Amino acid sequence: MMSIPTVEISSLTKISRRRELPIPGKVLVRQGLDVEAHTVIAEAVLEPEHILIDVARGLNISVQQADKAMQRSDGEMINKGDILAGPIGMTRRVVRAPKAGKIIVAGEGQVLMEADNPPHQLLAELPGLVTALIPNRGAIIETTGAIVQGLWGNGKMVSGLLHTKLQKPGDILNEDQLDVSQRGVIILGGHCSDAKVLQKAAEIPLKGLIITSMTSNLIPLAEKMSFPIIVLEGFGKRRLNTISYNILMGNINREIVINAKSDSPGGTRPEIIIPLQGSSELTDPLPDIDAFIPGQLVRVTREPYAAQTGTIVTILHQPIAFPSGLFLPAANITVTKNEEQEQITVPLPNLEVIV
């Protein structure tokens, strides 16, 4: 089986996501539970704070004496100010816990404790059903609905109502299209090349922003925004592909989840999930794609046809020369441009199958 790049763009499908802690922790949900996007499904302390206390030094005694003076043993929970060792001497010197926490190990004149720190909470990031648990790590969550994956996101996640400022797939989003009436909603907009648009979105504030494309110089600003931003087609001015456009425009005023986490290259993609009542006949979330074949719906990933979607008509038998000078395996694809069908030839490495 070959590895063919895929992108999930569908008006109704089964969606399955694996949510996992990077280290073992506590799973807080059970199989069969319905969860919301913001449900905490597992937690673990990812950024622990340890405190190494030199008891012997603190009490000005030998290591052996310090071990005898220890009041606490491994695994004990302690509060801030609890006596760890002592009292010693005329002045009844003691060593106290600087913070609440747990004794990890005590001995050789030292105490190593872990301070109580709030755990990292792993969210479901989509509403759905917990179909399986991953012991000590997380769970698998499934739902049905529409999905549109994008190219870049600023790492945040939110759910909310979808509104639009998009009239056509090639629109540009301007600062004056945003106003306070959009407070708390997720806006679907066109191409963004102006920092003022993002600043205005933050002032309102929007709950989330989905844009067709963005100039890459805005990335640092977009990363700083407290609300999620998803760029659907990429950087530079690009039109929204027809399939994504139709799905999103068909779901205006619906509650959606935008998850702007991405892990490039080739990893997690930012995505918009629109939970919808599904049919029991829906197939598995990700069908195996092992080859490019005629009839497949594809999206072009690179210029000069970047972001265009179409259908493979033929796979060419021999590599052909492209203006770059490279000879590459290629396919003929039918795309719709200005409501007219057109055939283009695209290198196979620059295609991803829409699933």
Place this chain on the structure above:
Amino acid sequence: MLPPAVKADSLITLDIGTTATRAHLFDVVNERYRFIASGIAPTTIGPPINDVREGILNALAQLQDTTQRTLLGNNGGIIIPSQPDGTGVDALAATLSAGPEIKVVALGLLENVSLESAVNLAKTTYTSISETISINDRRKQDQRIDTILRVRPNLIIMAGGIDGGAERTPKKLLEAVSLACYLMPGDTHPQVLYAGNKDIHKDVKEALENLVELDIAPNIHPSLNTEHIMSAHPQISKIYTQIRSQQLYGLSDVKSWTDDHLEPGATAFARIIHFLGQVNSTDKGVLGIDIGASALTLAAANTDDLFLRVYTELGFDAPTEHLLANLTIEKIARWLPIDISHAKIRDYLYNKAPHPGSRPSTTEEMFIEQALIRQHMRSALKSALPKFHPQAANNPQMLMPAFEPIMIAGQALTNAPSLGQTLLMALDGIQPTGITTMVLDQNNIAASLGVASTFSPLISVQILESNAFINLGTIISPVGYAHPGNSILRVTTKFSNGAETHNDIEYGTISLITVPQGQSATLQLRPLHRFDVGMGGPGRGGKVQVVGGALGVVIDARGRPLELPSDGNRRRKAIRRWLRVLDG
């Protein structure tokens, strides 16, 4: 009859890269090893397949189709050893460069001494340094522990303490590492490589042996003025494959198929460069640059020493954030033969990153990719030059020492539309000096030969002597400065048939002297204006025997270091002119 060393007969090497997996077949033809053919398929370590074996079997299936030789059995597995009916292959070996980031925490006593050595050791394979800790960095012991815990490293490298030196301070670092490892959940324990003061080996074992997978290597900084990075390279190579075996599903099987002849691609590439350095008949070193999707590997060797550095941030498909953290758009743009805005270049880089394996189909995109490759080579050499050629550190111009030959490899270079474009990228990126031969690993087999030589060095020797590599040409790069248009070198070429040509080389140009591939000629070089062609000093010339490469003999008279015109239009015009000379 075959000599005894050729008993291994047929061999397949697998090269598992980030985007592509290659299978190369070598076999004995007329009593000599030959490179027969390759199969290539996308690497399958990621979703939806998540099994490295699929990509390997696909590459083998393609190799099978190309050679019409049955390599895969009815059960779908590879047939080893070869059978009397001619099916299968005698041995299998593999190199690996694919996989997720390997996070390293490096510890040493002093930042500029043993810590730097620990970092240098990590950079001899595909790792990224997530955190460094030294005894003088002012962090308290508990902060060091938390630092290690926060990173969740795959590998901890500890160096520090000269042999016979103080033991107390290295033990302090050891305490931090052992406590951090003690606190980590069971399945997240890192591997630990200790390469410090040998006098505390016993303490290291006592503290860590029961907690983690521990490797102990010779001290990489055994005395204040000595650094022996490569003495610990076998250990870090082994650790790399162990970590990858845990990360990549199916790799343990590959390891057993190859009977443990699986190693990092960079290690294998460096071995072949070291081999060339050892057999080199000149007093020059050998340089190898391999630009792959996951990393740029740079190896330099002479008879005794080997320098190896792996730049994961300069991989051809490296994430844009890593890329732009190390270089500016201006530095990429200066290599472009046409005017493309900085905004467009930045957009291009961000659009390309999520699609590893995609290819440029427009001229504009090809020019940006080639500009990026040039700049990657510049960045790597600038950082590495003071390490492998300490004299360069005292030279403000940071000129390259003379090498013979320079081997260039990796899909970024081999995939160029023409050999002329490949050579110009290499000349711009490497900026060789004096007289050298530029060799292209057109079949991407250099690393494979490195791992193949673990079976028998004869395989590498005979393949290197065959035509599996392309000699792009003898390159003559005079060092000096003159005004553009001034004559700086007179060349008289005497061909084996007695014919003679004369060339007057002007500063700022690239010139070709047609010497048919494989044929020899004698060049009489007469440098002017005290230009140095590497024949004994400025202004000194002489006769040199050369062998014609694919592009003949190339005189790169653009000066060293190459200073591109600051005016954009003039610069782009000059680049187009150089491109026309080499690209026809």
